[in-house]
Amino acid sequence: xxxxxxxxxxxxxxxxxRDGVVMAVDNVDLFMKKGETIGLVGESGxxxxxxxxxxxxxxxxxxxxISGKIVFDGLNLTELSEEEMRKxxxxxxxxxxxxxxxxxxxLMKIGDHIVETIMAHETLTREEAEEKAIKLLExxxxxxxxxxDYPHQFSGGMRQRVGIALALALNPDLVIADEPTSSLDVxxxxxxxxxxxxxxxxxxxxxxxxxxDISIIPGIADKVALMYAGQLxxxxxxxxxxxxxxxxxxxxxxxxxxxxxHSDQKLKYIPGNPPDLINPPKGCRFSPRCxxxxxxxxxxxxxxxxxxxHRLVKCFQY
Amino acid sequence: xxxxxxYIIRRILLSIPMLLILLSVVFVVLRVAGDPVSAMLxxxxxxxxxxxxxxxxxxxKPLYIQYLNYLMNLAHFDLGRSMIWGQRPxxxxxxxxxxxxxxxxxxxxxxxxxxxxxxxxFSARRRNKPADHAIRLYGIITYSIFIPWxxxxxxxxxxxxxxxxxxxxxxxxxxxxxxxxxxxxxxSILTMNLPGLIDxxxxxxxxxxxxxxxxxxxxxxxTRTHMIDILQSDFIRAARARGLPERTIIxxxxxxxxxxxxxxxxxxxxxxxxxxxxxxxTTFSWPGMGYFLYERISYRDFTTIQGTxxxxxxxxxxxxxxxxxxxVYIDPRIRY
Amino acid sequence: xxNLTAPKMITSMLSKISPRRGVEGLFIIVGLVIVLTFIFMxxxxxxxxxxDPNKTRVGGLYxxxxxxxxxxxDRLGRDILSRIIWGSRTVLIVTFLSMALSSACGVTLxxxxxxxxxxxxxxxxxxxxxxxxxxxxxLAIALAVMLxxxxxxxxxxxxxxxxxxxxxxxxxxxxxxKESLFVEAAKAIGAKGRTLIFKYIFPNVIPSIPIVxxxxxxxxxxxxxxxxxxxxxxxAHIPDWGFDLRMGYGALTAKIWWPGTFPGLMIVLLTLGxxxxxxxxxxxxxxxxxxx
Numbered sequence: 010x011x012x013x014x015x016x017x018x019x020x021x022x023x024x025x026x027r028d029g030v031v032m033a034v035d036n037v038d039l040f041m042k043k044g045e046t047i048g049l050v051g052e053s054g055x056x057x058x059x060x061x062x063x064x065x066x067x068x069x070x071x072x073x074x075i076s077g078k079i080v081f082d083g084l085n086l087t088e089l090s091e092e093e094m095r096k097x098x099x100x101x102x103x104x105x106x107x108x109x110x111x112x113x114x115x116l117m118k119i120g121d122h123i124v125e126t127i128m129a130h131e132t133l134t135r136e137e138a139e140e141k142a143i144k145l146l147e148x149x150x151x152x153x154x155x156x157x158d159y160p161h162q163f164s165g166g167m168r169q170r171v172g173i174a175l176a177l178a179l180n181p182d183l184v185i186a187d188e189p190t191s192s193l194d195v196x197x198x199x200x201x202x203x204x205x206x207x208x209x210x211x212x213x214x215x216x217x218x219x220x221x222d223i224s225i226i227p228g229i230a231d232k233v234a235l236m237y238a239g240q241l242x243x244x245x246x247x248x249x250x251x252x253x254x255x256x257x258x259x260x261x262x263x264x265x266x267x268x269x270x271h272s273d274q275k276l277k278y279i280p281g282n283p284p285d286l287i288n289p290p291k292g293c294r295f296s297p298r299c300x301x302x303x304x305x306x307x308x309x310x311x312x313x314x315x316x317x318x319h320r321l322v323k324c325f326q327y
Numbered sequence: 328x329x330x331x332x333x334y335i336i337r338r339i340l341l342s343i344p345m346l347l348i349l350l351s352v353v354f355v356v357l358r359v360a361g362d363p364v365s366a367m368l369x370x371x372x373x374x375x376x377x378x379x380x381x382x383x384x385x386x387x388k389p390l391y392i393q394y395l396n397y398l399m400n401l402a403h404f405d406l407g408r409s410m411i412w413g414q415r416p417x418x419x420x421x422x423x424x425x426x427x428x429x430x431x432x433x434x435x436x437x438x439x440x441x442x443x444x445x446x447x448x449f450s451a452r453r454r455n456k457p458a459d460h461a462i463r464l465y466g467i468i469t470y471s472i473f474i475p476w477x478x479x480x481x482x483x484x485x486x487x488x489x490x491x492x493x494x495x496x497x498x499x500x501x502x503x504x505x506x507x508x509x510x511x512x513x514x515s516i517l518t519m520n521l522p523g524l525i526d527x528x529x530x531x532x533x534x535x536x537x538x539x540x541x542x543x544x545x546x547x548x549x550t551r552t553h554m555i556d557i558l559q560s561d562f563i564r565a566a567r568a569r570g571l572p573e574r575t576i577i578x579x580x581x582x583x584x585x586x587x588x589x590x591x592x593x594x595x596x597x598x599x600x601x602x603x604x605x606x607x608x609t610t611f612s613w614p615g616m617g618y619f620l621y622e623r624i625s626y627r628d629f630t631t632i633q634g635t636x637x638x639x640x641x642x643x644x645x646x647x648x649x650x651x652x653x654x655v656y657i658d659p660r661i662r663y
Numbered sequence: 664x665x666n667l668t669a670p671k672m673i674t675s676m677l678s679k680i681s682p683r684r685g686v687e688g689l690f691i692i693v694g695l696v697i698v699l700t701f702i703f704m705x706x707x708x709x710x711x712x713x714x715d716p717n718k719t720r721v722g723g724l725y726x727x728x729x730x731x732x733x734x735x736x737d738r739l740g741r742d743i744l745s746r747i748i749w750g751s752r753t754v755l756i757v758t759f760l761s762m763a764l765s766s767a768c769g770v771t772l773x774x775x776x777x778x779x780x781x782x783x784x785x786x787x788x789x790x791x792x793x794x795x796x797x798x799x800x801x802l803a804i805a806l807a808v809m810l811x812x813x814x815x816x817x818x819x820x821x822x823x824x825x826x827x828x829x830x831x832x833x834x835x836x837x838x839x840x841k842e843s844l845f846v847e848a849a850k851a852i853g854a855k856g857r858t859l860i861f862k863y864i865f866p867n868v869i870p871s872i873p874i875v876x877x878x879x880x881x882x883x884x885x886x887x888x889x890x891x892x893x894x895x896x897x898x899a900h901i902p903d904w905g906f907d908l909r910m911g912y913g914a915l916t917a918k919i920w921w922p923g924t925f926p927g928l929m930i931v932l933l934t935l936g937x938x939x940x941x942x943x944x945x946x947x948x949x950x951x952x953x954x955x
Contacts (some may be wrong), residue, residue, distance in 0.1 A: 056601075067564065067567055067568055069559070069564070093571075095571075096570060097570065097571050097574065098567065098568055098569065098570035099568065099569035099570030099571070100570055103568065103569065104568040106561060106563070106564075106565050106568075106570075108561055111560065111561035111562060112561045112562050112564070112567070113562055114562045114566070114580050114583075115562070115584065115659070115660060116583050116584055116657075116658065117580070118658060125569075125571065125575070126569045126570070126571070129569070129570055129571050129572060129575070131569060139649070159659040159660070161659070161660050175565075175569060178569075197426040280586055348789060348793050349793050349797075351793075352790065352793040352794060352797075352807070355803060356802070356805050356806060356823075361809035361810055362809075363809070363813070366808060366809050366810075366811060407699055414919060416730060417781070428695075442781055451950060460686045463686070464690075467935070467938050467939060467942050468935060470881070470938050471881060471885075471931055471934035471935040473885055473888055473889075473908075473930045473931050473934065474889075475889075475905075475908055475909070475927065476908060476924075476927025476928065476930060477925075477931075478929055479908070479911065479912065479915070479923050479924065479927060480924065480927075482915060483915065483920050483924070487915060487916060487918055487920075488918070494916075496914075513881070538694035542866075552926065578707050598796065598797065598798040598801075599798060599802065601798050602799065602800035602889075604799070605799070605804075605889075605893075606801060606889055606892070609892070609893065617739060618811075621893055621894075624808060624893055624894060624895060625894055627808065628901045629808075632804075632805070636801060636804075636805050639801055640797070643796060643797070646738075663920075
């Protein structure tokens with residue numbers, strides 16, 4: 010297990026709001042190897058984005074990491090000083106954001122975004138940093154003459170390319186991509202996903218792809234981590250997960266994807282709403298919506314069980 | 328780039344009707360509110376004297392002719408002649424006093440923005456902590472400052488009791504610099520007059536602090552509000568995720584964006600700056616336009632008062648034009 | 664908002680004001696206490712003032728603050744405390760009078776202009792906007808020069824300065840109401856113009872009225888003081904803080920600090936009272952307005 014790139018143990022992230030404590034991430038364990046891609050899937054409000062931000066220790070207030078370890082390449086990130094953490098952000102772990110429209114500084118040229126990031130971490134001259142930035146932009150498919158343009162002169166897809174170039178600027182070991190395609194239209198989504206696959210092969214970094222859209226996972230992720238109501242309910246390699254999901258929530262989720270090959274099949278949806286994370290349901294958090302739920306599920310929290318090789322599921326059925 | 332030029336030309340053309348309307352309002356206010364001659368002479372003068380002055384000022388003619396004359400004269404940069412002493416052209420007198428006002432305004436304005444932005448950023452970063460509340464209170468107090476009183480207190484402390492700083496005027500006459508631009512600090516530097524420079528700066532300190540603190544409150548609040556908004560925005564979060572140093576994030580990204588609404592306010596604040604300058608100059612006997620206006624008010628020198636107000640109206644239009652043009656250069660979203 | 668009656672709205676407003684609301688509540692209460700103290704002083708001036716404010720030589724000339732004259736005496740040997748107490752009457756009369764006049768004129772003109780629309784509206788708005796573009800003090804100076812000294816001329820000068828504020832506020836409200844659907848609906852069921860105004864427009868404006876009024880009062884106190892300071896205010900026999908402050912400069916270099924400091928302090932305190940009250944209200948009732 011020493012070769013793990015990232016190991017999260019017992020992580021809890023709570024938001025202390027005026028209405029109460031929101032347990033956005035509640036006792037989550039996760040591990041990934043170098044160069045691996047994990048698809049972190051869940052509905053909105055399941056805590057997946059909070060988990061992604063917690064890795065960079067960028068949970069916005071009133072949120073706080075309460076307990077747990079985030080060990081990255083042997084370093085426990087929760088124990089680092091703010092300055093040590095800053096040196097990791099962008100350089101060793103970087104992030105691609107959901108909305109490329111708002112995640113760039115509207116008053117700064119896109120080239121300068123990249124130059125600035127490079128120069129915050131490496132001692133290069135401005136010329137060297139610019140050269141590197143132009144190379145990066147070309148790699149993500151942006152012509153070098155657009156270096157001097159401002160964010161508002163780019164389309165959403167183009168801006169997300171800039172976002173990706175920024176994330177890759179310092180050749181990080183891990184990229185956290187938080188819904189990188191959800192704000193883009195479908196065709197652009199595929200282009201961006203293809204680009205990400207291509208660059209992943211080129212750079213060989215690890216990636217956590219956070220998404221609510223499970224249909225983009227196959228072909229890009231090696232593993233799937235399924236989150237529900239702040240907890241990890243299933244963790245499996247992608248192939249076995251799509252063959253046969255173990256957790257009832259995973260099953261329901263797969264059945265809700267439209268499938269062109271079986272167009273006669275009726276599309277299913279999951280009844281009910283995701284639970285309130287201030288007062289989560291007793292027992293298994295999915296139990297109120299689960300077709301297989303028993304009395305036990307409603308009373309006791311199920312343990313996380315290892316099934317087969319490295320396949321984890323949090324359910325009484327196994 | 329051509330669209331930029333078109334924008335600027337359009338903006339310049341637009342300020343012509345703006346100026347015309349403002350000047351007409353000055354005319355309406357000064358003619359409808361009362362009779363200039365009786366306001367000047369206090370109503371006790373003999374009728375023949377009143378008639379003579381009415382004729383001299385063209386007030387015996389119908390109102391619309393007066394209005395046309397007024398505009399025609401303004402178009403020729405003729406603000407009339409002063410009604411007392413040498414009856415000098417009003418514009419000459421105003422221009423003589425203008426550099427003093429300009430010097431005080433630049434220095435107070437700079438001071439107020441630096442102070443306001445600094446306290447605002449400080450406050451926003453400590454949102455809802457005691458320091459933040461204290462600074463918000465500061466914002467309200469500055470809004471309530473009565474310049475002559477605040478000036479008096481500063482004069483008492485730093486001038487009368489401690490004896491550190493002069494309490495009136497622009498310079499010690501023995502050390503006044505040779506006049507080139509009329510801005511004493513600049514003139515002292517240009518003529519390499521070190522004692523003159525120190526003396527001018529010493530005279531400038533108290534008026535600058537008085538007017539500057541009065542004006543700073545609005546920038547404090549504005550900076551605070553916009554910094555709080557911007558510090559929560561996506562691109563700041565993204566900048567943090569890129570591992571940029573906190574200083575870069577606050578001053579390069581957040582403040583630059585917060586500065587756009589502050590700039591808009593700077594244009595609007597200019598009117599307040601002028602009003603504040605009248606009081607500050609009177610308080611510190613600072614020989615600028617405001618002090619000049621105050622002196623002429625006590626003589627009820629009608630043409631000079633009208634001329635000064637016309638001059639101020641023109642300045643307001645001019646400044647709003649300049650601010651709009653600066654705006655275009657700062658915000659690329661407007662530029663293209 | 665529209666279906667709330669005014670008394671209900673006021674109670675709901677008041678319920679939001681309490682020290683528990685944090686700093687804003689404290690601001691409001693401190694502001695209110697200051698303003699009420701001055702109102703009390705103004706009403707009971709004849710009882711509270713130890714001396715006749717205009718009587719010269721009730722003590723020595725420039726007596727420093729002592730047990731007989733807590734704030735000292737001025738250059739004519741008048742009691743400064745008594746002048747301050749009577750001065751609060753002057754300030755509050757002029758302030759409240761000009762506020763009442765300017766809000767009445769501004770609201771009426773704003774309603775008419777917004778409702779009538781067309782060229783009349785364009786011309787009036789243009790005029791009001793230009794008045795508004797002027798620094799209040801410069802405008803007040805111009806008017807006061809023309810109108811001469813005295814309570815009424817000064818009140819009128821201040822009134823003209825503040826009319827555009829109310830005009831713009833009400834006109835904007837009328838225009839947006841004219842657009843909005845529920846007025847359309849009310850018209851359809853036959854509500855008359857006047858009912859429309861009272862039923863729909865005023866309730867929308869009411870919450871911001873106390874804020875605008877108190878911030879305006881703060882500004883009016885300063886503008887009046889400035890006019891008096893510049894020698895455009897009131898005749899000599901009316902005790903007036905701004906003018907007394909001006910006179911206080913006379914012996915400054917002789918370290919005679921009290922004749923100017925005390926009247927000036929009152930100007931600042933009263934302004935601060937109105938501002939704290941208004942700002943506190945603004946933050947509670949309309950957090951968007953001033954930003955948290």
